[in-house]
Amino acid sequence: xxxxxxxxxxxxxxxxxxxxxxxxxxxxxxxxxxxxxxxxxxxxxxxxxxxxxxxxxxxxxxxxxxxxxxxxxxxxxxxxxxxxxxxxxxxxxxxxxxxxxxxxxxxxxxxxxxxxxxxxxxxxxxxxxxxxxxxxxxxxxxxxxxxxxxxxxxxxxxxxxxxxxxxxxxxxxxxxxxxxxxxxxxxxxxxxxxxxxxxxxxxxxxxxxxxxxxxxxxxxxxxxxxxxxxxxxxxxxxxxxxxxxxxxxxxxxxxxxxxxxxxxxxxxxxxxxxxxxxxxxxxxxxxxxxxxxxxxxxxxxxxxxxxxxxxxxxxxxxxxxxxxxxxxxxxxxxxxxxxxxxxxxxxxx
Ligand code: TK8
Numbered sequence: 001x002x003x004x005x006x007x008x009x010x011x012x013x014x015x016x017x018x019x020x021x022x023x024x025x026x027x028x029x030x031x032x033x034x035x036x037x038x039x040x041x042x043x044x045x046x047x048x049x050x051x052x053x054x055x056x057x058x059x060x061x062x063x064x065x066x067x068x069x070x071x072x073x074x075x076x077x078x079x080x081x082x083x084x085x086x087x088x089x090x091x092x093x094x095x096x097x098x099x100x101x102x103x104x105x106x107x108x109x110x111x112x113x114x115x116x117x118x119x120x121x122x123x124x125x126x127x128x129x130x131x132x133x134x135x136x137x138x139x140x141x142x143x144x145x146x147x148x149x150x151x152x153x154x155x156x157x158x159x160x161x162x163x164x165x166x167x168x169x170x171x172x173x174x175x176x177x178x179x180x181x182x183x184x185x186x187x188x189x190x191x192x193x194x195x196x197x198x199x200x201x202x203x204x205x206x207x208x209x210x211x212x213x214x215x216x217x218x219x220x221x222x223x224x225x226x227x228x229x230x231x232x233x234x235x236x237x238x239x240x241x242x243x244x245x246x247x248x249x250x251x252x253x254x255x256x257x258x259x260x261x262x263x264x265x266x267x268x269x270x271x272x273x274x275x276x277x278x279x280x281x282x283x284x285x286x287x288x289x290x291x292x293x294x295x296x297x298x299x300x301x302x303x304x305x306x307x308x309x310x311x312x313x314x315x316x317x318x319x320x321x322x323x324x325x326x327x328x329x330x331x332x333x334x335x336x337x338x339x340x341x342x343x344x345x346x347x348x349x
Pocket of ligand 1 (some may be wrong): 051052089163226227228
């Protein structure tokens, strides 16, 4: 009996130990989840897609934005900047931002004109004549108006960066006149005015996402392309292109966009800080881009590119050639917007 009783006692003891352990586990677990509730939320991830590489001013400015947001709002946002179209080229990444599957994109405006036709005003050849004029557009009423047109499409503009004045390169011959363009296959952005303009100037344009351009030039499926000096240099186009003509035919914006719904869900104070950081990063971006443009023309000559500057008369031949593009596109974009744009440019000179 004693033996049995002893066993019984042992059993009871073991049982109560097991029970106590179980209870304390439940209590402990409960306590820890309470703690978790009180702990700060994990940082909101803000991925930014870039089509261009890590040395370009647009990417560098996104990194500045990252630093500012993360230092002014510690632990709240985790900004991650991606390069080389890893998250998609301009069109696809912007679509992802609209859908909310990606948070931000720094993209050219030109491939977005299917969505916001008014952005086409930037694509009218030779409409922007100086960086001063570009700043006046960006930082004035037109910049604001264009930004407001993006909001019904689900995107909010945080800042106007600069891609810059686009220049023609090719691997076949020096181009000094529209006649020299004959038969040259030139890659353009996915934009109807760019296609029309190059056709009007006498070339054979073909649209293509930026990420495919280098290989296409290397494999000679295209003869040339057009992009601003920092891109031509930093993307090493001089390895596959011999001739550079300083046409400056289009001034292209890079715009920093965020999913609007997400931005609207942030506390007002955070929104203010994020917008300020974007504005600051834009100042840095434009200054860096302009310095690189000046420096890299020199470098491109050093690495053996034939750099052709056009005389005013030579330039005029290209400008005359694109006049029909204005006739067709100004009414489509809106006469008033184009006139206001041109007046802003003229006043900024
Ligand atoms: C990079 C592009 C690029 C643009 C182009 O994503 O496609 O030629 O000039 O800068 O936005």
